Amino acid sequence: MRVFFEGSAYSVGEGESVLETLIRGGANVTFSCRKGTCQSCMLETVRGEPGEGAAKGLRSALVDAGMFLPCCAHPTRDLEVRRPDPAKLFTRLQLAEKEWLSPSVCRLSFEPETNLDWKAGQFVNLRRSDGVVRSYSIASIPEEDYFLTVHVKRIEGGVMSTWLCDELEVGDAIDAQGPIGSCYYDPADSAKNLLLLCTGSGLSPLYGIVRDALRQGHTGEIHLFHASKTADGLYLRDELRALAREHAQLRYTASLTQQADLPEGVVEGRVVARAFERGPDLAGWMVYLCGIPEMVYEGRHQAVLAGAARADIRADPFEYAHPYQPDDSRKLAQIAPDPELWEALERGPGLMRILTSFYDAAFVDPRLAPFFHRVTKQRAIEQQYAFLADLFSGRRAYFGLRPFNAHHWMIISDELFDYREAAMEAVLRAYGLSEPLIRRWAAVHELFRREIVKSSARGMIIAGVEQAMAPPERVVVELPCVCDGCEAEMNVGETARYHAHGGQLFCEACAGVPSRSRPPPSISP
Numbered sequence: 082m083r084v085f086f087e088g089s090a091y092s093v094g095e096g097e098s099v100l101e102t103l104i105r106g107g108a109n110v111t112f113s114c115r116k117g118t119c120q121s122c123m124l125e126t127v128r129g130e131p132g133e134g135a136a137k138g139l140r141s142a143l144v145d146a147g148m149f150l151p152c153c154a155h156p157t158r159d160l161e162v163r164r165p166d167p168a169k170l171f172t173r174l175q176l177a178e179k180e181w182l183s184p185s186v187c188r189l190s191f192e193p194e195t196n197l198d199w200k201a202g203q204f205v206n207l208r209r210s211d212g213v214v215r216s217y218s219i220a221s222i223p224e225e226d227y228f229l230t231v232h233v234k235r236i237e238g239g240v241m242s243t244w245l246c247d248e249l250e251v252g253d254a255i256d257a258q259g260p261i262g263s264c265y266y267d268p269a270d271s272a273k274n275l276l277l278l279c280t281g282s283g284l285s286p287l288y289g290i291v292r293d294a295l296r297q298g299h300t301g302e303i304h305l306f307h308a309s310k311t312a313d314g315l316y317l318r319d320e321l322r323a324l325a326r327e328h329a330q331l332r333y334t335a336s337l338t339q340q341a342d343l344p345e346g347v348v349e350g351r352v353v354a355r356a357f358e359r360g361p362d363l364a365g366w367m368v369y370l371c372g373i374p375e376m377v378y379e380g381r382h383q384a385v386l387a388g389a390a391r392a393d394i395r396a397d398p399f400e401y402a403h404p405y406q407p408d409d410s411r412k413l414a415q416i417a418p419d420p421e422l423w424e425a426l427e428r429g430p431g432l433m434r435i436l437t438s439f440y441d442a443a444f445v446d447p448r449l450a451p452f453f454h455r456v457t458k459q460r461a462i463e464q465q466y467a468f469l470a471d472l473f474s475g476r477r478a479y480f481g482l483r484p485f486n487a488h489h490w491m492i493i494s495d496e497l498f499d500y501r502e503a504a505m506e507a508v509l510r511a512y513g514l515s516e517p518l519i520r521r522w523a524a525v526h527e528l529f530r531r532e533i534v535k536s537s538a539r540g541m542i543i544a545g546v547e548q549a550m551a552p553p554e555r556v557v558v559e560l561p562c563v564c565d566g567c568e569a570e571m572n573v574g575e576t577a578r579y580h581a582h583g584g585q586l587f588c589e590a591c592a593g594v595p596s597r598s599r600p601p602p603s604i605s606p
């Protein structure tokens with residue numbers, strides 16, 4: 082059985098998804114979660130059927146247009162696919178109302194031209210006619226508000242936000258993709274306590290989520306913290322205070338970080354510092370984090386330290402268009418030694434036993450093992466031991482790569498990161514570490530989520546400069562040799578691909594994705 086894509090045919094291996102087949106074959110596809118959540122891998126069927134479950138979670142209009150998610154597709158017959166026609170991914174939204182909520186935040190309410198099912202807190206990708214696309218989170222509840230509403234913070238010099246705030250007029254229409262994302266209220270959580278942290282227009286999704294929870298009869302406590310640098314970034318204060326008066330379970334705290342004279346009812350301080358100042362125990366809580374990425378990742382770290390389960394954290398960092406510059410040196414320098422944890426690990430032997438069981442499991446885990454196909458288990462254990470022993474004991478003898486560079490080429494989703502951490506925690510519990518020590522260990526890993534999670538490969542960063550990804554070079558074999566992927570012999574005069582950064586030479590069949598554990602893929606152009 083084969084998948085045809087952009088002029089090539091790819092044989093589908095036993096148990097493989099269409100996405101795995103295409104990646105293994107070196108096709109230029111986009112993807113992130115590999116699990117049917119992010120929708121970034123979406124393709125369109127030209128001929129054949131992608132199989133059951135391949136369109137799970139897609140809007141019905143997209144399913145009708147032939148879209149499917151290759152990461153969830155296991156076809157039973159030949160399938161021809163193509164990149165989706167962008168026109169089919171977007172719906173039109175007409176601007177119905179526009180109102181400034183503060184000097185820097187504008188509320189835009191849209192009427193969708195086709196039926197759109199959203200949940201407050203999800204986001205849409207808005208696209209201007211020249212192709213500029215940016216994400217905006219939804220503040221409104223379809224059942225109550227009718228319009229799809231977003232709060233846009235006007236950023237001086239920002240391409241999209243200034244255009245939306247200053248130029249888009251009532252009656253104008255704009256293309257939108259979505260709704261996307263899992264940052265929303267689930268009525269199954271109605272008895273849990275909610276902690277919601279946001280900065281600036283990060284209030285947009287959380288305003289929707291808080292109102293949605295109240296509307297659906299939430300019985301747990303709800304703690305909403307909103308911070309801004311200056312007073313003009315705080316908005317909807319009267320509405321939120323009124324809501325808190327009406328609902329005893331809702332607490333609302335507004336804080337400012339860079340303003341000396343505080344308006345009445347507003348406190349001083351960063352949102353994370355305010356929310357965690359009383360050292361809450363968050364076991365069993367739901368945590369929502371939206372707004373500037375620094376706050377979102379710091380909030381995640383604190384929430385894990387306070388005992389929140391990773392699966393109960395919903396976060397949308399408002400990432401900007403430019404790539405993240407890792408900050409792992411500073412983070413590593415700030416981690417204080419943990420003598421109690423180090424003692425519980427018998428000053429080393431316990432850590433070694435934990436890592437041995439963890440990597441024994443990771444090396445046969447279907448989702449983790451593929452990352453390790455060119456690393457020995459011994460090396461993985463030793464490097465990880467040296468890294469963690471340094472942090473916990475306070476000695477400084479680790480000279481391996483820092484987290485960003487160690488994982489520079491790995492595409493690791495938030496969900497996969499959580500999966501790895503859950504596996505790690507299971508090993509720590511089996512070892513008998515106490516819950517507070519497990520939380521502290523997990524919080525150290527959590528600090529590096531932003532260095533490790535990404536949806537496409539990055540170059541290593543050396544002396545602050547990201548090394549450009551040189552595409553594999555086609556070369557002619559000059560001496561008989563063996564392919565670094567499948568170990569097949571290569572003869573003089575054959576063409577091969579040379580990966581300069583790793584110094585590896587691959588035969589044409591390996592298409593640049595080396596694997597010692599699998600037979601070479603068969604590709605016929």
Ligand SMILES: Cc1cc2nc3c(=O)[nH]c(=O)nc-3n(C[C@H](O)[C@H](O)[C@H](O)COP(=O)(O)OP(=O)(O)OC[C@H]3O[C@@H](n4cnc5c(N)ncnc54)[C@H](O)[C@@H]3O)c2cc1C
Nearest residue numbers: 215216217218232233234239240241242282285399400401
């Ligand atoms: C999932 C998601 C949801 C989002 N939801 C919202 C939302 O509900 N409301 C909202 O207003 N925005 C939201 N954003 C951010 C939004 O998508 C844009 O990044 C933002 O509006 C800036 O776009 P721009 O074209 O105006 O700026 P650009 O032209 O892309 O950037 C111009 C300059 O401004 C800087 N910059 C960008 N963003 C910020 C910022 N927030 N603070 C300070 N400097 C900045 C950039 O580094 C750059 O130098 C969200 C982002 C994501 C990823």
Ligand code: HEM
Nearest residue numbers: 452453456464465468481482484487493497498501526529
């Ligand atoms: C899903 C999550 C993760 C995956 C799939 C993953 C995978 C890997 C792999 C394959 C390597 C070997 C790289 C090589 O030697 O070439 C590695 C190394 C390493 N990882 Fe991870 N990792 C994950 C999460 C983490 C986390 C959370 C931490 C801790 C913060 C971490 C710390 C390290 C360190 C310190 C190394 C050694 C770097 C070196 O080789 O010098 N990893 N990881």
Ligand code: HEM
Nearest residue numbers: 455456489490538539540541543548549550551582583595
């Ligand atoms: C000076 C910069 C770089 C160094 C020192 C470096 C080093 C390495 C090392 C040691 C490995 C592991 C290979 C193995 O285990 O045999 C690796 C793997 C990889 N690197 Fe880099 N790298 C660099 C730049 C890049 C860049 C810029 C990219 C592209 C974004 C890249 C993409 C990859 C990929 C895709 C892999 C996995 C391939 C495989 O499994 O062998 N590298 N790199």
Ligand code: FES
Nearest residue numbers: 115117120122152
């Ligand atoms: S939905 Fe397929 S990669 Fe995320």
